[in-house]
Amino acid sequence: MKHGLSRPSLEYGSGFPTLLRKEIMRFYKVGFQTVAAPVLTAVLYLMIFGHVLEGREVYGRLSYTAFLIPGLVMMSVLQNAFANTSSSLIQSKVTGNLVFVLLAPLSHLEFYTAYILAAVFRGVVVGLGVFLITAWYGLPSIEYPLWILVFAFLGAAILGSLGLIAGIWADKYDQLAAFQNFIIMPATMLSGVFYSIHSLPPAWQVVSHFNPFFYMIDGFRYGFFGVSDISPWSSLAIVTCFFIVVSAIALRMLQKGYKLRY
Amino acid sequence: MQPAISINNISKHYGALQALDNVSLTIEPGEFFGLLGPNGAGKTTLISILAGLVTPDLGHAAIMGADVQKSFREARRMLGVVPQELVFDPFFTVRETLRFQSGYFGIRNNDSWIDEILANLDLASKADSNMRSLSGGMKRRVLVAQALVHRPPVIILDEPTAGVDVELRQSLWQFISRLNQDGHTIVLTTHYLEEAEALCQRIAMLKQGKIVALDSTKNLLTRYGSVKKDGEGKTDLEEVFVNIMSGGAL
Numbered sequence: 396m397k398h399g400l401s402r403p404s405l406e407y408g409s410g411f412p413t414l415l416r417k418e419i420m421r422f423y424k425v426g427f428q429t430v431a432a433p434v435l436t437a438v439l440y441l442m443i444f445g446h447v448l449e450g451r452e453v454y455g456r457l458s459y460t461a462f463l464i465p466g467l468v469m470m471s472v473l474q475n476a477f478a479n480t481s482s483s484l485i486q487s488k489v490t491g492n493l494v495f496v497l498l499a500p501l502s503h504l505e506f507y508t509a510y511i512l513a514a515v516f517r518g519v520v521v522g523l524g525v526f527l528i529t530a531w532y533g534l535p536s537i538e539y540p541l542w543i544l545v546f547a548f549l550g551a552a553i554l555g556s557l558g559l560i561a562g563i564w565a566d567k568y569d570q571l572a573a574f575q576n577f578i579i580m581p582a583t584m585l586s587g588v589f590y591s592i593h594s595l596p597p598a599w600q601v602v603s604h605f606n607p608f609f610y611m612i613d614g615f616r617y618g619f620f621g622v623s624d625i626s627p628w629s630s631l632a633i634v635t636c637f638f639i640v641v642s643a644i645a646l647r648m649l650q651k652g653y654k655l656r657y
Numbered sequence: 658m659q660p661a662i663s664i665n666n667i668s669k670h671y672g673a674l675q676a677l678d679n680v681s682l683t684i685e686p687g688e689f690f691g692l693l694g695p696n697g698a699g700k701t702t703l704i705s706i707l708a709g710l711v712t713p714d715l716g717h718a719a720i721m722g723a724d725v726q727k728s729f730r731e732a733r734r735m736l737g738v739v740p741q742e743l744v745f746d747p748f749f750t751v752r753e754t755l756r757f758q759s760g761y762f763g764i765r766n767n768d769s770w771i772d773e774i775l776a777n778l779d780l781a782s783k784a785d786s787n788m789r790s791l792s793g794g795m796k797r798r799v800l801v802a803q804a805l806v807h808r809p810p811v812i813i814l815d816e817p818t819a820g821v822d823v824e825l826r827q828s829l830w831q832f833i834s835r836l837n838q839d840g841h842t843i844v845l846t847t848h849y850l851e852e853a854e855a856l857c858q859r860i861a862m863l864k865q866g867k868i869v870a871l872d873s874t875k876n877l878l879t880r881y882g883s884v885k886k887d888g889e890g891k892t893d894l895e896e897v898f899v900n901i902m903s904g905g906a907l
Contacts, residue, residue: 407734407762407763407764408763408764408765409763410760410761410762410763412760413756413757413759413760413761413763414760414761416757416760417757417760420748420749420753421748424748424749425748487746490744490745490746490747491740491742491744492744492745492746494710494740494744495744495746495757495758495761495803496761497708497709497710498708498709498710498733498736498738499733499758499761499762500729500730500731500733500734500761500762500763501761502730652712656709656710656711656712657671657705657710657711657712
């Protein structure tokens with residue numbers, strides 16, 4: 396075993412691809428919990444709400460079930476993107492194994508990009524699973540697939556960033572649970588997954604416009620039906636701004652080593 | 658030649674606690690260096706600063722000439738750290754853990770080196786075992802393997818034998834000594850002073866964030882040991898340590 400100071404010249408690349416792969420492998424290894432379970436949850440939502448509210452029409456032409464499917468898909472994308480980054484970080488912090496990543500020559504940008512892309516990947520895998528299963532109830536039309544992809548990516552990246560922020564900020568599992576249950580969950584459930592905001596009283600319609608999750612769901616749904624509560628361009632602008640803001644916060648926290656490096 | 662580690666006027670405080678107070682130290686390439694001190698003396702803080710896990714309030718440090726803050730990529734590639742805590746990722750096997758660690762440093766296709774480390778640390782039979790299934794001693798070996806996977810010229814071991822049985826301690830020290838003979842710079846913190854005495858060529862002792870003794874092991878034993886009345890008993894490092902910590906030094 397000869398190395399020491401005369402070690403062979405090593406070719407160093409970026410650690411980013413490995414960190415991305417590790418984050419994907421982490422949820423893949425427990426796929427029953429991280430993919431199958433959220434798909435089942437979304438299908439149960441569809442079965443219950445679809446059954447109870449069947450016969451209603453949305454936008455004057457869509458069955459409620461058809462309206463609901465894209466919302467459920469996007470809700471699954473968002474929630475699982477958040478879960479991926481937040482659970483990975485809090486587990487690594489609590490068990491202490493985050494030190495192996497912190498000891499490596501990874502920049503804050505590489506760290507951020509790997510975690511976010513893994514979150515997007517998990518969100519999209521779960522969303523695709525929900526779409527394929529729920530399509531059995533009636534395949535929704537796909538008018539503008541590019542809008543679907545853009546909003547799915549941006550939405551997952553935003554929630555991945557929020558998960559990163561929450562995972563870094565939280566010192567304990569219950570702090571993370573509070574972030575998830577009191578911020579992410581209400582914002583998701585009240586974003587128009589289950590209804591068009593035009594069905595709400597005027598005051599609540601106004602309130603809904605302050606919820607950035609509403610624009611993610613509405614823009615995503617536009618890709619399916621070509622119709623939405625507000626212009627998809629407006630949604631895109633707001634979602635992009637939100638993405639920039641949460642990314643900047645997450646990157647700043649990583650760069651400063653907030654609660655990671657002391 | 659660049660020093661393996663240079664520490665210049667490093668200070669760090671946590672609230673009212675002064676963890677390190679104007680610490681300066683140079684460790685030459687190829688040294689087996691001991692960093693000793695009671696709990697809370699600042700050893701782990703100093704190691705964490707070298708590893709980039711802690712940012713100093715004042716001063717700067719470099720690994721093989723690379724500043725740990727400004728040139729963090731180069732500095733971290735030159736450094737392997739065996740952390741004090743027995744930490745592991747429960748999702749992966751031993752081999753996966755080492756492949757990931759290698760990849761974090763941007764090194765691909767490193768399996769032949771990983772196999773060599775596994776063989777040298779008697780981990781080959783556990784390569785495909787999940788980390789959760791390993792005993793404490795085996796997990797400790799994996800930590801050492803992780804620190805070596807990118808072939809760093811400087812290795813820091815933060816109390817690597819804490820809670821480890823005698824057999825593993827012996828085999829670990831044989832392995833680390835071999836690495837040192839091969840040219841690696843080794844920095845060791847330990848509470849087993851007989852180990853430090855046997856292995857380390859030079860020793861620094863920290864007390865309340867300050868270096869209170871810094872010399873070769875031989876000189877420390879001569880300067881701070883007491884002469885036994887019967888003329889037969891030998892001074893050991895434990896006695897030197899107690900003398901220095903109870904009084905002063907430098």
